[in-house]
Amino acid sequence: MIQFTTMAETAPSHSTVAPPVSGRIARTEYKVSDDQQDLFALPQRYLDLQREARALAAECADIAARADEADSFDPDVRKRLTASRLTEVVVPAAYGGRFEKVDSLAVTIVREALAAESAHLDSMFGMQGIGSYCISVGGSEELKAEWLPKVARLEAVAALGLTEPHVGSDLKALSTTVVERDGKLVVDGHKSFITNGGDADFYSILAREGDGYSLVLVPAGAPGLRIEHPHQIIAPHVLSDVILENVEVPVGNRIGEPGKGFALVLATLATFRVSVAGAAVGVAQAALDEAVAHAKSREGFGVSLARLGSVPEHLASCWTDIEMARSLTYRAAAASARDARANLHLSSMAKVGATEAAARVVDRSVQIMGRFGLVRGGKLERLYREARPMRIYEGSTEVIFDSLAKQLVKEAP
């Protein structure tokens, strides 16, 4: 039988499994009988990874505020992430990675820990996988051997170019083209809001080819590729536009079969979408930790802020939101690690659930902290700016709901 208690109420016993979470507030512990041992616990190798990621996050705490304001790579964050070797998690073992194939649960757990400290750090880690996964699963042996070991060591920075100035969710309307001419691939177009733009060493670019869409690896130094910064965004994110004018690359730079690029984009989403949920859980937890610390340290009307008016309800509802989001996120990530495509619906639910929860939690945390939640450069302000775009990128909430509803109705008897 499973008994739910809180750490604050019950001393740990030998049958108590420590939950895979951290922070300053009391957490639910799951006491399990022997036959259910580990039902809700992460296996040891993920706990070890979580410890590594938390250590890196703590190491970056002193530079996180600076890095989250940067519009290009922070050299110290890059140095520390490189030294941690955590980017090995996003590449298959055969090319210098940690896991035989890229493991959604591992990526999710790392992102939860990193995003709680710095969006810049989390994005630098996550994009290495998002920008290179199409090579891992669809690239030629030559492309894999040339680029993946460098991605694993953070010697080459990856980026994924899908969005265009007039095309976002409706990706099939894109207008960038690739044609094969005189033994070369020639790419023309404009990619917009590209994470790592300007700092990336290569761009995996989605372009029309004939009646289909192909992915092409374009090195940053290719003649005809240039970077523009038309937008300053509130999200703490390195981002720019990538313009491609008559850019020539070898035919071998096509990633996968001609016209089959969309399948690789879908494979990337299926594997990495749930990791956005992990990052959102990390952001929400960090915000609540700030709010709890503030509420405990302050008094108003003769009582602790933590007991005043609707503050206790805000605190408890944030905690509930986070535990629900984390449970679904870990379940979806574990399912995705087994079979990402078959479990995309769970990853999508986790992404929507956790990012919407993070938005609520961060907003309530600001409310609890009053004016101190609004201070520029404060931790909560950074978390606020980090949470907002999560509901837009890698599938907006509305677009995901639309496809979940279609699947639900289609599969109903």
Ligand SMILES: Cc1cc2nc3c(=O)[nH]c(=O)nc-3n(C[C@H](O)[C@H](O)[C@H](O)COP(=O)(O)OP(=O)(O)OC[C@H]3O[C@@H](n4cnc5c(N)ncnc54)[C@H](O)[C@@H]3O)c2cc1C
């Ligand atoms: C911080 C950040 C980083 C990014 N990094 C990258 C990157 O590295 N590479 C890249 O290619 N792109 C990147 N993007 C772009 C991102 O992928 C797009 O913003 C996203 O696809 C949504 O497109 P859009 O912004 O054009 O919104 P639109 O697609 O124009 O949507 C606008 C609104 O309409 C709603 N909507 C649209 N279609 C539907 C529908 N069918 N049903 C219901 N509602 C709908 C949306 O939910 C949204 O509310 C990034 C964006 C941000 C904010």
